[in-house]
Structure formats: C-alpha cells, structure tokens
Amino acid sequence: MITRDAAAFVAHARSLAPDFGPSCASAAFLVTPEGFALAEQSASDNAYMDLSAAVDPARALDQHRGLQRALAQDLPVVAFPGDPAAPDGLFPNNVFATAPGRLLVGRMRHPVRQREAERADIRGFFRAMGREEVDLRSRPGVCELTGSVVVDRARGIAFAGLGERCDEAGAAALHAALGLRATLLFDLAPGEYHANVVMSVLAGRALVACPAGFADPGVAAAIASLYAPAVVLLDPAQKAAFAGNCIALAPGRAWFSAAGAAALRDDQRAVLAAAGFEVGAVPLDEIEKAGGSLRCCVAEIY
Template identity: 60%
Template sequence: MITRDLQAFFAVAATCEAVAPACAKAVFMVSPQGFRLAGQSATDNCYMQMSASVDAASAHAEHRALQTAIRGCLPVISFPGDTDTPDAVFANNVFAVTPERLIIGHMRHPIRQREAVRDDIRRFFTEILGRTLIDLGMQPGICELTGSLIIDRARGIGYCGLSERCDEEGARAMHAAFGLRATLVFDLAEGEYHTNVVLSILAGRAAVIAPCGFRDGRVPEAIAGFYGGGVVRLSPVQKADFAGNCIALNGQDVFLSARAAASLDSRQQAFLGASGFHLHAVPIPTLELAGGSLRCCVGEIY
C-alpha cells in the first residue's frame, strides 16, 4: 500500500512485525574526487554554502577518516570519485542495495544523472554480488532513493517526502522497487530537498524528527506516535546543523557529523544513550559545504 492517508498507513504499519534486518551488513561510499560545489544542485538545496571556498585535500581527508570510523563497525567498500561528478560523494541518493536488487534512482539534475550511468558500480553489484538491476532512471518519475525515502527496514515500511527531488510517480516507483509493505507519502516543507535531512529511523526502534521540515505538522507527530517513546524532536537550528542526517549502522552505533552531534542538547544525547545507542561524531565540515552530511555519504548493503 502507498498512501497519503495517515490512518490507513499506520493501521497497516501496526501489522508489520519488525522481523527483517534493521541495519545493513556493509556500506559503500564514493570518494570526493573533483569535489566542488555544483551550481545545479544549489538551485534546490538551501543547505549548500556556495560562497564558501572548498579545499579538495580537506574533503579527501575527511572522507578517509569517515571510512576509517565506519570500518570499526562494518565493512566499507569505497569507489573512486570522478571529476565530472562533484556530488558523487552523496552516493545514497543514486544507488541503493537490497538483498536481491541494485536500485538506481532517477536524479533531477543532469550533473547527478551522470553518476547513475557508472558502469563499474553497476557491474560490481550485479556481476560480483549478483543483484538484479532496477534502473528507475528509465521511468519518468523523479526519485532520489534514500535521500527522499526513509525506510524502516525491520518492518518493510517507508516514509517518502515529496519535493523537487521526488514526485508522486517516483514515490510509487521506489515503493515497488524496494518491495515495501506500506509507504507513507507526504510533502516536505517549502525549501526542503530531501527527507533524510528531517527524518531518520534508527534500527527500527527510534526516530529522529525535525517537525519543521514537514509541510503538514500532523505527519511528524503521527510518525512520532508510531515509535512511542523512542523519538528525538529537533529544532530548526538542529535541523540546519544536520542532526537529522544520522544513521544507525547496527543496533548500537549511530553515526552523525561532529556538527550535528554538537547541536544535540544533553537531554537528547542522554535519551539516545538510554535507548541503547552509542553516538559516533565524525568531523566532515568541508563535505557539509555541499549541502549534505554524513548519512548522505553512506550507501547501505543489505
């Protein structure tokens, strides 16, 4: 089922037992070769800091340190970047991996569409790992995968925020490609480009939500209600600092940028700790100039 109806969605979600693996078994990343701020992306990404100067060496150092930090929890596969694709470091928008499939998104901007046709990444997942290719770039709907669609993998349900980076047709295509039991579709607030800046589901048992990132305030409250006491609500300032762009790499370890972690207050940090999560804060200030943060850099392999 894919719907905008909150009552209908959560009635189905309540029947979906959390039996599937909640977190990935490995991750993949794309290095920031040729990293720079892309003007096309800035047209609908208010988080980009186009006036800033970017030091490529710093971007590489941050990315290597992030890979090292993640390797303490999961295997990491790193693909080289490309000077023609400056946003490629945010690979989770373009490629997604399920136990059966490699899913390729339909990117809005031509500069990001170049990433989707990379033969080496396609061949690695199809020929080496044996996944079936589902190329959503072949259908008309725009859908930037787990940038736009937040998935509770344990239950097989999704939360899809519509914006310039994902339309209703794209949402339907992703719902089918990921094989989800139910997907809730809603509008992001004006100016928001990706859902993963305003919402994260942590290991199927907690939610980090920035209510100001949703067009209709009833949506974040309904999501919060579904996860009961396991909710961290973010302020607009914390959202802008990418606190919502976090990821649980297993049942205990949550990764977020140092900037995002510093924005959380002591009560929020203590709550996550009491919920069984250990926070790993990784400094990526140069990468964040491009309008994404840590979660955007991490592609999951299930």
C-alpha cells in the first residue's frame, strides 16, 4: 500500500504485526565533518541553516567524536572520513540506507550532495559484506532516503514527507527497495525540508512528532493514534531545537542532541520513560548550524 489516505493507512497498519524485522539497527555508520562548512545549495531549502553563522570545524569534529563514543554504548559504530568538498557529507542517512542484504543509494536534489553517492569506500564496504547495491539514481523521482522518509522497521511501514527533497515517485522507489508493507505520503509544511526533522518513530513503539511540521496537522494526529499512548507531541520551538530529530538504536534508549533533550518537558520525558526509553543526550550545537542534528548523522545498518 502506498497512499495519501491517512485513515486507510492507519487502519491497515493496525492489522500488521511487528514482525517485519528488527525494530533497531544492528550497527551504524557516521561520516566525520572534515573541513566542516555550511553548504550554500543546501541552505536554499533548509530553513534550519543560517549561512551568516560562523562555524568552528575543530569543535564540530570534537562533537562528532563524542557522538560516536556515545552511540557506541548501544551498538557498533563505524566512522568514515569526511570530504571537505562535500560539506553535508556528515549526514549520510540521506544518501545511504540499508535493508538485510542490500545497500540503497539515494537520489539527492542538490549537486553538492549528489557527489556523496559516488563514494567508493562506503559502497565498497557494503559490497565486501556481500550486499546488493540498489541505486535509486537510476529510477524516477527524488528521495533523500531516511531523511525524507521515516521508517518503522518493526511493522515494515513508512511515512514519506513530500517536498522539494522527496516526491511521490522517489518515495515509491524507496518503498519498493525496502520491500515495505505500506507507506503513507503526506505533504510537509512550507519551509520543512525533511520528515525526520518533524517526526521520529522510536523502536517501532513510540512517536515523537511536531504537528506544525505537517501541511495537514490531521495527518500527524492520525499517525499519533497508531502509537498512542507512547506519543510525544512537540511544539514549534521544540522542533526548532531538533527534538524531533531523535533515534533509538537500542530498545531502551532514545538519543537526542543536547539541545533537543533540553527542550523536552518533564511530562514528555515521562511518556518516553513509560514507553521504556531512557533519554540520551549529546552536545551537537556546532553541527546543528548545518541544519541537521543527531538522527541526520546516523546511517543505520540492518
């Protein structure tokens, strides 16, 4: 099923057992922010970026190392070297995604990001593991993988936020490449560039979402009904602090940037605790100047 009908999608999703696959990845990889800088092309449709902001490459690299150390508490984390000619390369989950036996290569909107897909080291790493490469660049549409599309791996369903970095054809290509059971298509609110900034599904059993990030907040309400009562609804200020850009890499912990975690209210933390999640936090304020946060940095390996 691929549909814009949120009610029909939720009804179908309720019938699906959480047996599609593991709810959390078995490993992850990062790309270090070598020569950290802001990409002018990316800023054209990323309202979270401010090209006038001064950046500190050494501080960004230090925070990124801290991120790897923190996430390694939950699973093995590999880091590939960054490329100063690809300033957005530290957000690899937009370009690469995995499913058992497969590596997906996404079709990026901006030329500055398209060069990331050519990386022989990352592609060779997975080829050496015997994985089939599925290159979505040869297929219709634009889809920046798990930046544009939030996937519930336990149920085999996904939520595709449509905008300039993901269209219906691109979402359909990702749906097919991951072999998903159902994908809900919805329009992002004006000014939003990726679904994973406005929402996250944590280990298949909890939802963090900002209704203001959806063109139709009713879609957010429908999605929330699927995960209730384990639902944290964010306000726009919390979304701007990247509280929606979180991830669970192990069943018992949800990782946020320090800014995102600090933005959570006590009642929201209680919802996460009741769902079985400890909140982990990593300082990433330097990296967040590039318009992405913790989840954007993490490419999961399934």
